[in-house]
Every structure is written in C-alpha cells, then in structure tokens.
Amino acid sequence: MSGEQVMSGPPGIAPDRVEHAARILRAGGLVAFPTETVYGLGADAENVGAVERIFAVKGRPPTHPLIVHLGGGHQLSEWVAEVPDAARRVADRFWPGPVTLVLRRGRRVPHAVTGGVETVALRVPDHPVALAVLAAFGGGVAAPSANRFGSVSPTTAAHVRDGLGADVDYVLDGGSCAVGVESTIVDLTGAPTILRPGGVPREDLEHALGCSVSVRATSAVRVPGQHPSHYAPRARVVLVEPDQVLGHAEHLAARGRRVGVLVPPEFAADAGSRAAHRIIVVPHSTAQYARRLFGFLRDFDRHECEVIVTSVPAPDGLGLAIADRLRRASGPRT
Template identity: 65%
Template sequence: MGRVTAIDIDQAAAVLRAGGLVALPTETVYGLGANAEDAAAVSRIFQVKGRPASHPLIVHIAGAEQLDAWVKNVPEAARLLAEHFWPGPLTLVLRRGARVPMEATGGLETVAVRVPDHPLALALLEAFGGGITAPSANRFGSVSPTTADDVRAELGDAVDFVLDGGRCEVGVESTIVDVTGDTPAILRPGGVAREDLEAVLGHPLAVPVTSGVRVPGQHPSHYAPRARVVLVEPQKVIAEAEIAVGLGHRVGVFLPAAFAGAPVKAHAVLEVPVSMAAHARGLYASLRELDQKGCDVIVASLPTEEGLGLAIANRLRRAAGPRTTV
C-alpha cells in the first residue's frame, strides 16, 4: 500500500468531478466509483465492467444525515438500521430521489445506498461533496478485488485513478436490505450478519429466494474465478479432489478446518480458517490465488450459514453457478 496523501484525495475528487472513474477502497471490496449524478460517468462504469445496464449500482454517501438528499419516503426501520450500522457494510434499498439518475438504478425507482467504513472512502466522499456510485472494481461476474493490485491487474488503465487503501478488512460485499416494503428483507447477505440486523429490528428477517427488486450480486454466476468451482459436503472434499485429479484436472482445494493437515492429492491446497471473519476476509484472495496457480477446478464446501457464514455460502454458490452469456 502506498501512502495516500490529501493531494491524492483531492486529485481523486477532481477526477470524479471531471466525469472520470476512481477505484476506491472500502471495508468490503474495492469499488469502481463515478459521480452518482453524472449519467454519462455512471454509464462508463457499465462499459468498463461489461455489466448489463439493467443491474443497479450502489450509491455511497458520507453519512446517514445525507440520506434524505438522495432518497424519499425513508421508513423508521431504515433510520434505525442506519443509526446502528453506518458507517459499515450495510446497504439499504429505498425509493429513488431526484438526484439519482435512472442509469444508476437499472431503470428502477429504487436505489441502493450505503455509508462505507473506510477512512479513504469517507475522505474522498467529503472532498468530493457528493454521492459516488461504486460497484466492485472488476469485470462483471468475476472475483471481486480486495487490493489495489487486484484492480490494476483486472481493469488496467480503464480506471483513471486508483486510491490504494491496502487490503479490505471485511472481504465480502455489504448486506443489502430492502426497506421499501412493509417488512424489511435481506436481498443479499454480506458483511453485517442477519442475526445482528434482527437484534436491532426486534424481529426475524426474511431472505427471499427471488425478489421484485433487482440489486447487485443476484446473477446466477457471480464472484467467479476462471476455474470451475465444485461444492460438496465437507467430508467429501478430499475424495472429490482426488477424483478430479484422476480426470486430469489441475485441482485447487479449500480444505475445511476440521480436516486441516490431512493429506490431499491436489495441485494446490488452501486451509479454510476456523474464524468466519478470517474466511470472509481471505475468500476472494484465495480464489484469485488458485486461478493464478493454474487450477481449472476448485473443490470447496459451504460453511454453516450463521453469522458471516451466510454471506460466504452465498458467494461460493454464486461462484459455482452456471456460467451463461449475459
């Protein structure tokens, strides 16, 4: 990580004002940012990522006090969640305000908004003085970047400025909660655990399989490495890897913590941390590492879907999803 100065922040803000794209660190993953009110700049995000125009973006703002400037009809549940979890890895889906162009919402009258918990992201938002649309800074559907080097390797000079804030602390994207209906619902699990949200709201939260509200990360194949991801039960990981090796594949393995140290016939073996926070923090880096080592098959298992395990399982399922042309 290079030392970021106030001059760097001012330069990044100037790039945004001029309609350019800035890669910025957040606590979750690196985002590809544009002026949220500049429809042409927002459209350029879709071009650089190869992202379908129907897939909405998240608008990042500097604080909960700015919420009413970007959305309308804010329910009490949204204010309560913002009070407890912002800045942080929580995104709220609300009714779009007039400042948000339709290009940023995928043509919807709803918009996803959050306040990132990273000092450089917050400094940039303050210096810029507006909202920043920022999906993950990678090609659409591929593994999200958790370092500035990941961004540079994947997007190169398509990004006008890169703020290097080191490795992201959370490592998976924000939890997305729809608060436009009568009952809040989790549309994408992420860095804020379902249990913590329920504790604040005082009631269970639904996690619908499908939703009428489109949000980031819902495509069947997402967060995917080049290698094919195969998911099996934890006790079958070693045997599945050996079968794939026998078929001639270069196999990477996410070895469950319960089997740490066990011999595995594979090209590369990465042991899964016991801590779900550590697992989430390193998930995307591990997928990238196995790609870089030339693996064409990755064998993994799903964690228990509690706490951050719910988000990790979601990402692994998407990574293993069917890969169709969008």
C-alpha cells in the same frame, strides 16, 4: 481520460491523493477506491455519462443497479423519497459500515444508477480513504466492485490494476479490505428482507430492528449480486458436502485435472496426504475466511487450477455471506 498509474502506499490518507480523486470524479472520470468490503469503481452518481461508463468498463448489464455511496447518514434523505423508521434505525446502528439500504428512489437519483427501477441502494462505507474522498467530492458516488462483471471481487489495489488496467482513471491504494465480502443489502421498502448477505450478519440486523429478517436468493427488487453466476474465478467451482471435499478432489485429480481444494478446517489433518495441485485450509474464524475468500479464489487461478473443490459453511453469522459467494461462484456460466 487515459489511465493513470496506481499510487501505492500505506492505508493512511494523503490530502493531495484525495483531492485528486475528487477532481477526477467532478470531471466525469472513474476512480477506484478502497472500502471496508471490497474496492469500488466510482463515478459521480448524478453524471449519467460517467455512470454509463462504469457499465461499459465492467461489461455490466445496464439493468443491474449500482450502490450509491454517501459520506454520512445525514445525506440519506437527499437521495430517497422517504426515510422509514426502520431505515433510520439501521443507518444509526451500522453506518459507516457494510450494510446497504434499498429504499424508494428520490428525484436526485438518475435511472442510469438504478437500472431503470424506482428503488435505490445506498450505503456509507467504513473506510477512512473512502470517507475522505466522499467528503472532498461532496456528492454521492455510484460504485460497484472494481472488476469485470461476474469475476472475483478485488480486495487490494493490485487486484484492480490487474483486472481493469488503464480503463480506470485513478486508483487509490488503501491497503487490503478488512471485511473482504460485499455489504449486506437489505430491502426496507416493505418487510425487512436481505437481498444479498454480506458484512453485517442477519442476526445483527434482527437485533437492531427488533424483528425477524428474511433472506431471499432472488427478488422482484433488482439489486447487485443476484446474478446466478457471480464472484467467479476462471477455475470452475464445485461444491460438495464437507466430508466429501478431499475425496472428490482426489477423484478429479486422478482424471488428470489440475485441482484446487478449499479444505474445511475440521478436515485439515487429512489434507497433506491427499492428491491435489493446490490445497488451502479454510480458517476457523468466519471473519478471517470472509476477509481472505476472494484472495483464495484468485490464488487458485494464479496456480492455473482448472477446478476448485470446496463446501459451504454453516449459514450463520458471516457464514451466510461466504456461502452465497461460493454458490454464485459455482453458478452456470454463459
């Protein structure tokens, strides 16, 4: 299929756009669509050829699993070998919403989706456009973020167009994503474990499950978002302590580097007097920070910064997800 023009418009759902997207999915094409987290690059999860095309378009390793998006929690049992009580509790509490469950793969799930492993990641997105497409399509849609592998995730349709261009058959414009970071991935094949922090905080999961939930940076269970370098802008990201951000940025600027700075809010008053090519003050609200994080990173690239200096927030609430994205954005690149 050849690429089609992005159809812009308000976040409302136009039936003809939704049905057009569903037709493309049925034909084995790729559709970029909005979710509450980031834009996804979707294909029929049961069409191996379409799924393999996702990997080719993104440049994504075939061993890196995809998330299957469902239209409702009632479909969960169709895609997994069994539904543990913990999975039902999390789904009932947070779906539709930014949490992904890792469970034992059902026969319906091809190994192309799971990267060859016997677990599958599933979620129900909380976005009217995504839910309308899933309802019209009727099946599961495998969808990673709609960008090249390892780069900054897209939170607008324009980001998708800029990053993937004509490699996508259709882009549904649903406005800016409300959450701004990917879903929390929780492994429920054993003791509840967060494998990727995201839009549902650890504290909320613990409350719903009535037990502690550990967080692992790496795991034997392969899931999206665990690559050491991920979510990365073109500029190199350097992480320092909060009180060292402005000083380190000045040091690099004095050496002739084009420096972008993400300034912690408590040091905002000092930011205007410091030397840097581009300075952005982090919002006080972690929800606002998460929503705008990927936009900030893209802004630094747009201003041709060579290096971005920042710090990570406290690892509570959405701060845990923001810290994860920044650490991986600063990871070693090949």
